[in-house]
Amino acid sequence: MIPGEKRKGEEKREEPHHLAAWALGGGQVRYSVPEEAKAGTVVGRLAQDLGLEAGEPEARRLRLVAQGRRASVEVSGASGALVVSSRLDREELCGKSAPCALRLEVLVERPLRVFHVELEVTDINDNAPLFPVNEEAFTVAEMSLPGSRFPLEGASDADVGANAQLSYTLSPSEHFRLDHQGNNDQSTSLALVLTKSLDRETMAEHRLVLTASDGGRPSLTGTMELVISVLDANDNAPQFNQSVYKVKALEGSELGTLLISLSARDLDEGINSDVIYLFSKRVAAKVKEIFTIDENKGEIRLQGKLDYEEMDSYEITIEARDKGSPPLSGHCKVLVEVLDVNDNAPEVWVTSLSVPVPEDAAVGTVVALLSVSDRDSGANGRVRCAVWPAAPFGLVATFAGSYSLVLREALDRERVSEYEVEVRAEDGGAPALRASRGVRVPVSDVNDNAPAFAQAVYTVLARENNAAGAELARLWARDPDEAGNGRVSYSVAEGVGGGAVAGGGWRAASSYVSVDAESGRLWALQPLDYEEVQVLQFEVRAVDAGEPPLCGNATVQLCVVDENDNAPALLPAAGGGPGGGAVVAKIRAVDADSGYNAWLRYELWEPRGKGPFRVGLYSGEVSTARALEEADGPRQRLVIVVRDHGEPARSATATLSVSLVEGAEAALGGAAAAAAAATNVWLVVAICAVSSLFLLAVVLYGASRWAPRAAVLSGPGPATLVCASEVGSWSYSQRQSRSLCVAEGAGKSDLMGVLPGLPAPLSTT
CATH class of the missing domain: 2.60.40.60 (Cadherins)
Incomplete structure (x- = not known):
């Protein structure tokens, strides 16, 4: 969109200084900004374009993540605008590549969201044409015929597009004119053409100024001085059969590989037709490190490593020089295209990680943001990603080279408290190359487990006349949660349970026993009297410290064991x-x-x-x-x-x-x-x-005497209040006595044999 136009549904607005343009489409925001824009220049109203109002807390939490290159832009925390933060040099960022686009990711936290921004840095005409040397000297035979061509090394311009389209002019000369031609290969042929025969005796040296102008507005220029010496004799220069040769070579090719054999023809005879082949003195030192040329055969071979990711093409100027005096030269260009092979494995980065993950996190929760790239091109650079193990996490592609690690299944910290997730990447080469990145995802606890006693019903035997504060039993409830969620406290449930007392009536269990909140130790508040109460039934409650707290219950049946504390x-x-x-x-x-x-x-x-x-x-x-x-x-x-x-x-x-x-x-x-x-x-x-009950009572008595504290008995089946004394119940019955007549009709009470007492079950309501 051109600055000054309006987006659908919005009024026309002006961008500051007309430096930025924006558009919304394809699921991303795109901006453009000219290079060399001053720091502070507003590129676009990022928060507003993303649907966030400037000044809102969400807009102030925008965070910029650049992929690979330094972004040179930042998000203003006050306005939510994307502004230039440092010098933008398109040539430094992208070289001759066009267009020059920077990929940015904008993150919004709580909840975590990602937006993709593409920033195009447009070229300005800030580089003048530059010749390799300020002065070029060469010789022209006196016998050269009009129309003879003398190749010249053209200028280069670091800009792109129209700003890099060069035109050349030559200072006025009656003997020379400039020939500048272009072709479909985007390579240029620049030559000095002789228009009039030379006379060395009239003028032995010609000095001309070659000017290169680019297509910018305003146009920038560069100059080079040509020093032409006129010589006699050897008047035919070697000539190649074509001016440009094209060669393809696989990156990583073996050293010594022959790329091309060049041949130039010289119409002279004798020593003036003997040709040697050389790199032009304008060839960069880096090119000479990678390529070598045989002086006599014209064979160009590899002597260094070709790396497509470092340089995908080379342009080599070759000179064919005869052995005349003075020598004459012909020139050609060899264009070497480097072909990509799959020699780079994919790379995986974790750009954002949101851990630990609560065990009650919803399916679809974003855990991490990942960036995947491959320096190769074509199929060799196309990357497929997967996550292992396949559950409970999965990958969702959000943008080219960007993925979200999301939750696919419900978590349970008590089953698995931490996951080691491996993100695996594989490119499309043959054979394919692979890479992986491990992500540790701890799971945080929530209070989703109530305390649970090992038994639903505990039966406790306690001797009467025990001291106040004596330990009767220890109860324990398990809570698999951690920290406060698994920290359990114990209490006797208020108003639940108790025991019948002698003479009728009912007393709450809390008047007899208490439980330690931390240890679950059940202890007596007062001495127990079998003759007062034989059985207490009550509930012990276990409550964790979670929010909200969860609880579990267990029923305790406390049976008082008789002591011989009453005389006949x-x-x-x-x-x-x-x-x-x-x-x-x-x-x-x-x-x-x-x-x-x-x-x-x-x-x-x-x-x-x-x-x-x-x-x-x-x-x-x-x-x-x-x-x-x-x-x-x-x-x-x-x-x-x-x-x-x-x-x-x-x-x-x-x-x-x-x-x-x-x-x-x-x-x-x-x-x-x-x-x-x-x-x-x-x-x-x-x-x-x-008698059999007597033997059973002896065993129970011995167990109670040797136990460190009162026994806790339990077993499967429904809870039934059955508390037997150590030796059964033998007593004289007054209520069921009957009289026998003796002598004068005097009465007597019978001795009643009674089986061990089975008190009726106590109501828990």
Whole structure:
């Protein structure tokens, strides 16, 4: 677009000093700026052309990335305009290449976006034509005929286009004129033509000024002085059969390779027709390093390495000189075209990298920007790219030689925390050359995993009367997230769970236990009393430190194990009548403990020896051991000790006074004895029934004694509150007692055999 024109949908606007023009199309922004523009010159309103308003934060975050060459332009942070930052010299940037286009990439961060800008640096006529030398001297035979041509080395102009189109003029001369011809090869033929025969005796030397003018506006000129010496004799110069020879050679060809054999003809005879071949003295030293010419045969061979990427063509001026006196010369040009071979592997650069990538990043997120190039040309320089491994990332071509590394699949840091991605490039040569670039992509954590306990239900055994602050168990929940997202704190869920207490009622678990927030250590707030509560059920909650936090729960069933902390308590004894082996009384006692701690036995402490009475070891029934005698006296005092089976055992003492009665009641005493005997039989049966439970209780007791802290039991299946004591539950039942008539109809309580207690499941609601 020409400066001053308007884009579709916009009003006409003027560019500063008419130095820049812009256009939008093909997915990129293009500008042009003349070389040598002053620093600060506005090339274009980049932010506005990209749809960004100047002054917005997004416009101020524009960042320029040049591909390969120094850009010499920058983005103004205040206005978002593209301005010249340093001297722009088209000849330095592109040489004779036209057009001279710089590829730029403009990045906008958060979110990351890339725009492509092409900046064309246009030529101005800032280079005057330049001849190889200021003065060129040559000789012309006196016998030269009019029309004879003498090749001249033309001038060169570093500019391009019309600014480099040269025209030549010669200072006035009656003997010489200038012949300047061009051809389709864009090479020129410049020669001095003799128009009138020379007379050395009249003028032995001619001095002419050759002027070269370029096509710029205004035009610039360069001059060279021609010094022509007129000689006699050898009046025929060697002549090549063509003025320009074209040769093609593969880059990397072996040293010594023959490129061309030149031949020039000289019409003179004798020594004046002997020709030698030389590089023109105007040939650059670099050309002489790569090529050599055989002086006698005219063979041009390689003596240096051809590199297409360094120079794709050479122009060599060859002189054929005879051996006359003075010698005469003919000239030709050899144009060597260097053919490209696939000797350059692709190159891959990471121009921008946005890591780490959050594990919850959306598919399509741009992770990195890549630039790929190959110095070769044609198919040898066409590059294909791929990423390995193929998942979870992929490549998207954004512009010629530019790619975006994007996310193709969802990430999971807990599965893979870091990826080593390799971007592989392959050119189209035969054989193809390859290159690769590794990109490390770490994955950052997000809080997507809740803490999880190893078990849904924990069963904990704790002995009663444990000290306040005693450790009961340690709970642990796993959270695979990292840092704060995986840092877990523990607590007892408020208002959830508890236990039934003796005498009815309900108490919250938080009044009995607490859990350490960091370690998950479950400890007692107060001593536990089996006689108060046997089972506590509550929830422990594990919460991580993520944002938002996630939590997990586990149910804890705390079973209190009974200790022998209650001595037997005596109840009023029942009386009976005398008789042989008759039950005269029954000692009744209860123990608040359970299991073996509440299993009572009775011993007759006084009188010692062979007294008239005995006491049942487990029944507490006092009966006659023999027939009563007058020597025994009318009243007996018995001391009976009641002990439990705890460790250590606890006891209580009962004193019983027995008064003798007359024989009418003896029969009743015999009936009572028979009933007592039947009761003892059933007692033995009950004891045998729980013997297996006794063995199980011993094992559990030993485990609890050797464990460093209360055991945590668990197993598969639904959670059921089943808490057994170490030795089963043996106790005297008062609520289910029944009376037996003894002697005068006195009552007694039965000894009840009870299997280990199975408390009803506690509600968790």
